Amino acid sequence: MPIIVPIKDLRNTTEISEKAHSTQQPIFVTKNGYSDLVVMSSELYDSLMFTQQVDKAIEEAEQSLKDGAPCIDIDDAFAALDKKYYG
Secondary structure, eight states: OOEEEEGGGGGOHHHHHHHHHHHOSOEEEEETTEEEEEEOOHHHHHHHHHHHHHHHHHHHHHHHHHTTOOOOOHHHHHHHHHHHHHO
């Protein structure tokens, strides 16, 4: 269930911070009854951004395969990564 608070509750920054860190969910802030802001912990933000980057990379890879890019054997890919990062 989403956490929704009125904008006046932002005065108590410690409570908002604790709630954001303990729930690891976004807190939706309303102004005059309408959605205005979203507050979240930096850990949750980092997690969401990482997920977005992975999703984007997968989407780009799928598109390049559709566009005719050659498919690489998994063993060859891991061998190339081993050579690149471990000599």
